[in-house]
Amino acid sequence: xxxxxxxxxxxxxxxxxxxxxxxxxxxxxxxxxxxxxxxxxxxxxxxxxxxxxxxxxxxxxxxxxxxxxxxxxxxxxxxxxxxxxxxxxxxxxxxxxxxxxxxxxxxxxxxxxxxxxxxxxxxxxxxxxxxxxxxxxxxxxxxxxxxxxxxxxxxxxxxx
Amino acid sequence: xxxxxxxxxxxxxxxxxxxxxxxxxxxxxxxxxxxxxxxxxxxxxxxxxxxxxxxxxxxxxxxxxxxxxxxxxxxxxxxxxxxxxxxxxxxxxxxxxxxxxxxxxxxxxxxxxxxxxxxxxxxxxxxxxxxxxxxxxxxxxxxxxxxxxxxxxxxxxxxxxxxxxxxxxxxxxxxxxxxxxxxxxxxxxx
Ligand SMILES: [Mg+2]
Numbered sequence: 001x002x003x004x005x006x007x008x009x010x011x012x013x014x015x016x017x018x019x020x021x022x023x024x025x026x027x028x029x030x031x032x033x034x035x036x037x038x039x040x041x042x043x044x045x046x047x048x049x050x051x052x053x054x055x056x057x058x059x060x061x062x063x064x065x066x067x068x069x070x071x072x073x074x075x076x077x078x079x080x081x082x083x084x085x086x087x088x089x090x091x092x093x094x095x096x097x098x099x100x101x102x103x104x105x106x107x108x109x110x111x112x113x114x115x116x117x118x119x120x121x122x123x124x125x126x127x128x129x130x131x132x133x134x135x136x137x138x139x140x141x142x143x144x145x146x147x148x149x150x151x152x153x154x155x156x157x158x159x160x
Numbered sequence: 161x162x163x164x165x166x167x168x169x170x171x172x173x174x175x176x177x178x179x180x181x182x183x184x185x186x187x188x189x190x191x192x193x194x195x196x197x198x199x200x201x202x203x204x205x206x207x208x209x210x211x212x213x214x215x216x217x218x219x220x221x222x223x224x225x226x227x228x229x230x231x232x233x234x235x236x237x238x239x240x241x242x243x244x245x246x247x248x249x250x251x252x253x254x255x256x257x258x259x260x261x262x263x264x265x266x267x268x269x270x271x272x273x274x275x276x277x278x279x280x281x282x283x284x285x286x287x288x289x290x291x292x293x294x295x296x297x298x299x300x301x302x303x304x305x306x307x308x309x310x311x312x313x314x315x316x317x318x319x320x321x322x323x324x325x326x327x328x329x330x331x332x333x334x335x336x337x338x339x340x341x342x343x344x345x346x347x348x349x350x
Contacts, residue, residue: 018219041219043219043248044244044247044248045212045240045244046240046241046243046244047238047240049206049208049209049212049238050209050212050238050240050241050244051212052206052209053206053209053210053212053213053216054212054213054215054216054219054244055216056213056216057212057213057214057215057216057217057218057219057220058216058217058219058220059216059220060213060216060217060220060338060341060342060345061216061217061218061219061220061221061345062220062221062345062347063216063219063220065216079206079207080206080209082206083204083205083206083209084206087204087334088334088338089334089335089338090338
């Protein structure tokens with residue numbers, strides 16, 4: 001189960017320094033814990049491409065950021081992802097909320113977000129895992145540690 | 161109006177030990193003025209994202225500071241960055257080279273050419289230290305103040321547009337630029 005306190009704990013445990021984000025209605029519930037986290041700095045941006053570039057600057061400057069956005073923002077941020085991940089080869093760790101994923105799985109949603117998220121992540125050649133209510137925040141920290149060890153980008157898709 | 165080379169000559173005199181991130185037409189010219197590991201020619205770029213990249217660098221390296229040489233066309237692509245810069249105080253000095261053109265694509269006018277006021281936009285976004293220079297002598301006289309003290313600072317530089325320019329090239333491959341920058345910041349190769 002994912003909630004703000006346990007996700008913050010997981011991120012702090014693996015040495016994340018900054019969370020660059022734009023909230024959505026699911027992830028937005030983590031705001032109080034993210035804001036108050038003693039060892040994380042929460043950075044608010046206006047658009048998701050900015051989040052990617054800002055995180056890349058932090059990474060080049062020696063910090064350990066993660067980007068926390070909704071899949072709609074992933075769609076918007078395509079050119080910046082392409083440039084940062086594949087031109088600059090700056091590896092980033094992305095946490096991406098997939099809007100309506102659970103309803104889509106049950107055939108109860110016409111939202112196109114779940115249709116396009118995984119194909120888009122694959123198109124940008126980002127290895128990923130999709131986590132739902134069967135998973136735990138330790139799955140996020142495990143993924144982060146594996147990606148860091150390999151100096152690779154990675155996306156955790158969070159079923160909403 | 162000043163020439164791009166006049167504008168950049170003044171930047172080179174005042175950049176100190178700060179990182180310089182250069183994009184678009186300024187990126188093609190900047191290596192003539194400085195080509196150290198702390199000069200990052202952002203080519204290939206994600207157009208519009210240099211101020212955000214610079215902010216990340218400045219937040220990570222607060223004692224060093226970052227100058228971003230941006231165009232007006234690329235600033236238009238990411239106007240939200242002005243709000244983000246104002247929201248996260250850091251030593252970022254955003255210099256907007258205003259020529260009302262997409263110079264690197266041959267010189268087509270930008271939307272808002274001759275009407276949009278970037279200095280006013282920066283002010284309205286919440287950035288307190290905003291400067292605008294129309295002429296080279298004014299920029300020479302004002303740069304010491306504009307490019308010192310705490311960021312964020314936005315400097316609007318009115319520069320003559322050039323038609324028919326070639327697309328700027330990076331002086332070296334991106335992998336080499338990244339390695340040089342990281343080395344200049346004191347990191348050992350991973
Ligand atoms: Mg221009």
